[in-house]
Amino acid sequence: MAINVKTFKEGFLRSLPLLLLIYICISEFHTQFYYWNIFSFNLQFIIIYYWILRDPSILGYGFIFLCGLINDVILSFPLGTSALSFLFVSLVAAYVRNATVRSTLFTDWFTFIFGVLIGNFITYFLIKNFSEMKIEYQSMLFNSLFTFILYPAFWGIFELYKKLINLKTYD
Amino acid sequence: MSTSRDDFGIAIRSALLQRGAKQKFSLFVLILVSIAVFSLDTLNLKPIKVLRSFINDGVYRISAISSSPIKFTSATKSFLTDHIFLYKENEKLKIELEELKKQKLKTSFLETENRKLQEVVQLDKKSVFITLGAKVMMDKNSPYLNSAIINKGSNSKIKLGMAVLSKGHLVGRIVEVNYISSRILFLNDLNSRIPVVISPDGDQAILSGSGREKPILEYLPENFTVEDNQMVYTSGKDGVLISGISIGEVNEDLEEKRIEVKLFSDPNQIFFVNVVLGQSTDVEEM
Missing domain, CATH: 2.40.10.340 (Rod shape-determining protein MreC, domain 1)
Structure with a gap:
């Protein structure tokens, strides 16, 4: 029984970043932080990038794809737009993970620029060319900028979380 | 030069095709699936439209439930803000009420005039x-x-x-x-x-x-x-x-x-x- 409780607790704690990602995609959470017509950030990118870089088994590419589809439904984008952008952010993170031996906040933060720019570019390109929706590139640029600026703050939170629960890496 | 290009190619290939211990799909497969889903959705085929409509209904319901705590927080915030500015609003409303009373008299006159004109053209x-x-x-x-x-x-x-x-x-x-x-x-x-x-x-x-x-x-x-x-x-x-x-x-x-x-x-x-x-x-x- 004690083992079961421990296994459940560990499983739950490992699933928490994924649950957070699903909740952010399905709820109105991320749209609550839109101020002064310029401030917005993409928390999904931060979560995906950080956890793919640290431990891909926490999120899983299948769930990232699913979260992308949910996000598309909620934001009324053509299905697959966010899924593609999330997967490309994951690709950048997976590449950095394979290419680097020892990662620090600064290496993560620097390479995150490519992740966030590629992710937002894919969204912008697909919407601009394949849908009737209008989207301002300035908004995307500000979104990329604030997502990049806020990365270290969330990096700190996630590092702390990892240390607190003492996560083991499976991959 | 060619070595660094090879390294890049190997790292990208590995990132695209590698599956972890608990991963069922590789990134490459999921990117292809996403492109397929995107293409089908932008083609605007009727069966896809119907399917999307059902998906939308389901996701919206779940989303409405899951976002209720956030809604509650927003509602509480706006309720408190309204109460803080109650006195100011009351003063403003008093002035507006005076204005409206004046306008009511004017409107009453215009209504009467309008009714008479309608009687003339026999159109109501x-x-x-x-x-x-x-x-x-x-x-x-x-x-x-x-x-x-x-x-x-x-x-x-x-x-x-x-x-x-x-x-x-x-x-x-x-x-x-x-x-x-x-x-x-x-x-x-x-x-x-x-x-x-x-x-x-x-x-x-x-x-x-x-x-x-x-x-x-x-x-x-x-x-x-x-x-x-x-x-x-x-x-x-x-x-x-x-x-x-x-x-x-x-x-x-x-x-x-x-x-x-x-x-x-x-x-x-x-x-x-x-x-x-x-x-x-x-x-x-x-």
Whole structure:
């Protein structure tokens, strides 16, 4: 029984970043932080990038794809737009993970620029060319900028979380 | 040089094809699936549309439930803010009430005059909108979208393009219809464009969403000047929206040198809306 409780607790704690990602995609959470017509950030990118870089088994590419589809439904984008952008952010993170031996906040933060720019570019390109929706590139640029600026703050939170629960890496 | 290119190729290939201990799909497979889903969705095939409609309905319901704690927090915040500014608002309302009393006398005179004129032309046309009440399940205010999801869909005879009112004023139109839910695109959304008429001169213009609080007026006549009490109504020129629905008041933004419309109904404060299903015209015999 004690083992079961421990296994459940560990499983739950490992699933928490994924649950957070699903909740952010399905709820109105991320749209609550839109101020002064310029401030917005993409928390999904931060979560995906950080956890793919640290431990891909926490999120899983299948769930990232699913979260992308949910996000598309909620934001009324053509299905697959966010899924593609999330997967490309994951690709950048997976590449950095394979290419680097020892990662620090600064290496993560620097390479995150490519992740966030590629992710937002894919969204912008697909919407601009394949849908009737209008989207301002300035908004995307500000979104990329604030997502990049806020990365270290969330990096700190996630590092702390990892240390607190003492996560083991499976991959 | 070639070694570093090889390293890049190996790392990318590994990132695309590698599957972890608990991963069922590789990134490469999922990217291909995403492209396939995207292509099918943009092709606008009828079966895909129906499928998407059901997915939308399901996701919207779950989303409405999961976002209720956030909604509750927002509602509490706005409730507290309202209470803080209660005294100030009371003072403002007193002044407005005095103004309205004066206007009531004026209106009463105009009503009498109008009735007499109608008697002269023997025409008493009474037009009302046939509306359907709906509850806002969730609203989105983001850099990409200013829209809301309502709990009525094609099962309640809602169709694309229908006007949506809040407190009798236009707030947006229907842009997506599912079986039990629909999406309203607010007037201030970047994608919103509707033909309008400005009273009292009857100037025609296009009301365009700017992604900000107030939509702007475009394609105005060259000699257009902003004056007091200029109201904006739907012109119905697009053949979709019914004409004569009130929208807001004309304002000039001197800083940005553009003409805006202050909406009568704030899209961010909407909980219930009325979807205009049609217009009933009764001609009373005199």
